[in-house]
Each structure stands twice: as C-alpha cells, then as structure tokens.
Amino acid sequence: MEPGILIDERQHIQKKTFTKWINSHLIDTQCTPVKDLFLDLRDGHRLLALLSTLTQTNLTKNNLIAHADSIELSLTELRNGPRISNGKERPDASSTSTMSSRSVTRLREHWDETSQCVLQRAAQLKNMLSDSQRFEAKRLELEKWLARMEQRAERMGTIATTADILEAQQKEQKSFHAELHQNKQHFDIFNELTQKLIAVYPNDDTTRIKKMTEVINQRYANLNSGVINRGKQLHAAVHSLQSFDRAMDQFLAFLSETETLCENAESDIERNPLMFKVSVQLHHSPT
Numbered sequence: 001m002e003p004g005i006l007i008d009e010r011q012h013i014q015k016k017t018f019t020k021w022i023n024s025h026l027i028d029t030q031c032t033p034v035k036d037l038f039l040d041l042r043d044g045h046r047l048l049a050l051l052s053t054l055t056q057t058n059l060t061k062n063n064l065i066a067h068a069d070s071i072e073l074s075l076t077e078l079r080n081g082p083r084i085s086n087g088k089e090r091p092d093a094s095s096t097s098t099m100s101s102r103s104v105t106r107l108r109e110h111w112d113e114t115s116q117c118v119l120q121r122a123a124q125l126k127n128m129l130s131d132s133q134r135f136e137a138k139r140l141e142l143e144k145w146l147a148r149m150e151q152r153a154e155r156m157g158t159i160a161t162t163a164d165i166l167e168a169q170q171k172e173q174k175s176f177h178a179e180l181h182q183n184k185q186h187f188d189i190f191n192e193l194t195q196k197l198i199a200v201y202p203n204d205d206t207t208r209i210k211k212m213t214e215v216i217n218q219r220y221a222n223l224n225s226g227v228i229n230r231g232k233q234l235h236a237a238v239h240s241l242q243s244f245d246r247a248m249d250q251f252l253a254f255l256s257e258t259e260t261l262c263e264n265a266e267s268d269i270e271r272n273p274l275m276f277k278v279s280v281q282l283h284h285s286p287t
Contacts, residue, residue, distance in 0.1 A: 019035070026049060031049045131200070138189060142187065142220075146216070146223070150223065152176065153227070156176075156230065159234060161237070173227065173234055177231070180223060180224060180227060191217070
C-alpha cells in the first residue's frame with residue numbers, strides 16, 4: 001500500500017474517532033449528532049454546545065463574544081485535522097504559538113497590575129512623607145516649647161512666706177497657667193496628625209509615632225498638674241498669711257486698748273492719790 005493512502009486512511013480513522021467522541025458529549029444537549037466535522041461545526045452552534053459541556057459552563061449568546069478566541073481556535077484545529085494519540089492532542093506550532101501569545105498577554109496584564117500597585121504605593125508614600133513631615137515639625141515645635149516651660153517651672157522656686165514675694169509668685173503663676181491654656185490648641189493639632197497617620201496608614205508601623213505622642217502629651221499633663229498643685233500651695237500660703245495678719249491686728253488692737261486703760265488709770269492716780277491708797281488698802285484688807 002502506498003504511503004499517501006496510509007496517511008489518508010489514518011486521517012479518516014482519526015476524524016471518525018474524533019466525531020464519535022464529540023457526539024458522546026453532545027448526547028445530553030439538544031443538538032443533532034455531528035456527521036461532518038467541518039460542515040456541522042462551521043455555524044458554531046454545536047461547537048458552542050460542545051464547549052459548554054466540556055467546560056461545564058453555560059455559554060449563551062450573550063457571552064459568545066467573550067469566548068470567540070476559543071471557538072476560532074477550535075475551528076482552526078478542526079480545519080487542520082487534529083491528530084489524536086491516546087486521547088490527547090499533540091501540540092503543534094499553532095498551539096505553541098497560541099500558548100506563547102497567551103503567556104505574553106498574562107505577563108503584560110501582571111506587569112500592568114504590578115505597575116499600577118507600585119504607582120499607588122508611590123503616591124501613598126508621597127502623601128505619607130508630607131504628613132510625616134508635618135508631624136515631625138509640630139513635634140519639634142512642641143518639644144522646644146515644653147523644654148522652655150519646664151525650665152521656667154523649675155525657676156519658680158519654693159513658696160514664699162512674705163506678702164510681697166507671695167504676690168509676685170501669684171502673678172507668675174497666673175501667667176504660666178495662661179500660657180499653658182493658650183498652647184493647648186497646638187497639642188490638639190498634634191494629636192489630630194497622629195490619629196490621621198494611624199488611620200490612613202494602618203498597614204504601616206506607627207508604634208514610634210504613638211510612643212512619641214504619648215511622651216509629648218505626658219509632659220504637657222505633668223506641667224498642668226504641677227501648676228495646679230503649685231496654685232493650691234500659693235493659695236494656702238496666702239490664706240495662712242492673711243490669717244496671721246488678722247490675728248496680729250487683733251492682738252495689736254488688744255494692746256492698744258490695754259495701753260489706753262493703763263494711761264487712764266495713771267491719770268486718775270495722779271489726780272487723786274489718796275483715793276488710790278484707800279482703794280489699795282480695801283483691796284488688801286482681810287474680810
């Protein structure tokens with residue numbers, strides 16, 4: 001038998017086997033069996049039904065366009081006469097080219113997705129840098145102010161015991177407390193910056209930012225509690241000094257009254273010494 005006849009016979013057997021395989025998958029569909037691979041599958045209706053069965057998906061007319069590449073590839077393979085061996089299709093140059101094309105497409109899609117993620121992350125880092133710079137600038141500003149106020153608090157010294165120094169200390173106390181209150185808004189802004197960094201960038205490590213914010217707030221709280229305690233001490237010292245002054249005034253008034261009585265008695269004695277002697281004798285005589 002000539003080689004050409006053997007090839008034609010082999011192809012005929014392959015087509016017949018492939019047709020039988022297709023019809024076995026079309027049994028559960030409403031399509032009529034395939035007799036001629038090229039004529040019956042050319043309209044795409046039975047081919048679409050076959051693909052639906054093989055992929056276990058409902059390929060309707062609505063998503064026909066989405067699967068056009070798969071249908072076109074199937075028709076191309078059928079026109080070229082698929083070679084079947086052990087139930088598996090042998091890859092040829094066309095399928096290899098298609099696989100390479102799909103690999104390049106997937107690689108391009110992955111690259112585009114990665115590039116988009118990198119651009120988004122770059123924009124996020126740029127915004128984070130801006131927010132971090134604002135945070136750092138405000139932190140340095142508050143630390144400088146806190147250091148100055150802490151030194152000022154140390155220079156206030158102990159509570160005085162004299163009225164003039166106590167008065168000066170009270171004025172310093174009011175000025176110090178007023179400055180603390182006026183700068184509270186800067187600490188509110190600083191805390192808002194901290195909360196923004198924590199909320200907007202939850203996937204980044206913000207432990208250091210939280211720690212620095214806690215230290216700043218604690219130093220401000222210490223100044224507040226210190227000025228309140230000192231204010232109470234000044235109030236107690238002033239109250240004590242005022243109480244002493246009132247007691248001293250009362251004592252001086254008593255001395256003045258006693259001195260007046262003594263002066264009056266002395267005048268009476270000088271005017272009538274005999275009466276004073278009689279009064280003394282009566283006072284010392286036995287009853």
